[in-house]
Amino acid sequence: MRNRIILAALLGVVCMLAGCSFKGTEPESTSAESTTPQETETTRTEPTTIEEFPQTSEDPASQPPEEAFDSGCKIIVATDIHYLAKDLTDFQKGFQYSIDHGDGKVMQYIWEITDAFVEEVKKERPDLVILSGDLTYEGEKESHKEFAKKLDKIEEAGIPVIVIPGNHDINNSKAAQFVGDTFLGADNVTAVEFEEIYQDFGYNEAVSRDPASLSYVYQVNDYTRALMLDTCQYEPRNLVGGMIKDDTYDWIEEQMEEAWNLGMNVIPVGHHNLLDESEVYLQDCTIEHSEQLIDQLESWDVPLFLSGHLHVQHHMRSRSDTGIYEIVTSSLSTPPCQYGILYYGDDGNFRYHTKPLDMKEWAKKTGSTDKNLLNFDEFGKKFLSKVFYNQAQDEFKRLDTLNGLTKSQKEQMAKVYAELNEACYAGRVTDIRDKAKAKAGYKLWEEEGYPSILAQYLEWITEDGTRDYNVLSSE
Secondary structure, eight states: OTTHHHHHHHHHHSOOOOOOSOOOOOOSSOOTTOOOOEEOSSOEEOOOSSOOOOOOOOOOOOOOOOOOOSSEEEEEEEOOOOBOOGGGBOOSHHHHHHHHTSSSOOGGGHHHHHHHHHHHHHHHOOSEEEEESOOBSSOOHHHHHHHHHHHHHHHHTTOOEEEEOOTTTSSOTTOEEEETTEEEEOOOOOHHHHHHHTIIIIITTOSEEOTTSSOEEEEOSSSEEEEEEOOBOOSSSOOSSBOOOHHHHHHHHHHHHHHHHTTOEEEEEESSBSSOOOSSSOTTTBOTTHHHHHHHHHHTTOOEEEEOSSOSOEEEESSSSSSOEEEEOOOTTSTTOEEEEEEEETTSOEEEEEEEOOHHHHHHHTTOOOHHHHTHHHHHHHHHHHHHHHHHHHHHHHOGGGTTSOHHHHHHHHHHHHHHHHHHHTTOGGGTHHHHHTSHHHHHHHHHOTTOHHHHHHHHHHHHOSSOTTEEEOO
């Protein structure tokens, strides 16, 4: 199987592995900048805290053909949904402020996004759905229970769903409900309760369970297993960063050896990143001491690792010509609200591409008259640009070193930051990087932006944005 004949011979002689996206400021209470959403049964008018933001480019619509391997499986990969139970918000100023000054999640439409995803999964008819953590907004027990009921609808259609937790999901002291101008605490869940709620989504069907964590192995088909890794830290409380326990490494080695002996492919899945996918947010995004996991997986000739957490569509390889690939699927709740489609062959080859939710089609089918849903692509771009514009403006207020800039200069900087970060989240900076770097706002970031982390972030975005990160194939 692949290079296993050579490796097996060697083993006979020598026996022998943010969300993490940029976080906006969450208020203790709201300020005068936030606005009150208007809502009816059919329409939610998008409130604004800034002027209309101009759109400068359109994402390319090209997608690879929907072709499966001659033998293998089709897997839908989604992550960082951040579902919030509807009863936990009153849609007032506290909720709206968290959206306008957040990290880009379209929380005002999270219920419609989730329902549209369920319907698209049923239409796509994959062999399996993998959800790699941050299933809920901030780990609210009510959010977990409500989200699990949504997943029931997929399994009722004969499509299995398997999940692992993300850093937001367990023992989260920020579990929230929004009331009036602010947010209050809500019940969260323990690791035991997480497993109980999602017992039908991987845990009851596991062929092996790790005694030290919520990791498990799921049999995908006769040739492939999913190694679902719990990379989260939540005892006694949740942390943003990820790590794997020593006992779990021992369990992983046992599972890899068993899969090898059975001639099985293994697809490892974690919430946190295996590789340094972001040069700016390493501490909270990459698994602590991930080199151990990389070495372990590569020693067993594992070709691919799936993760989320970053909220940015990305992929890379541990070494330029060899080594393990990692695909980071962007957040389903953040425009362009997409998921991954992975074709995984029985021989270990794979093909991956993303697909944005067709919210417009879902809105039409459900009879919605909400203009934002009926024009969701345009709404999503505009919304994300506003959020990132606000991030930049909040940064200007925070850093005294930027006080010498004029209002016009800050405006230019905020707009180019929003433009580049929107493209980064979608994995398509390559489409706009040259034009964006030529703008006065970008040059101001280079000349005046430090020590702001946003200036460092923009530098990384433009250096890294040389390819379309929405497509990857091992063939």
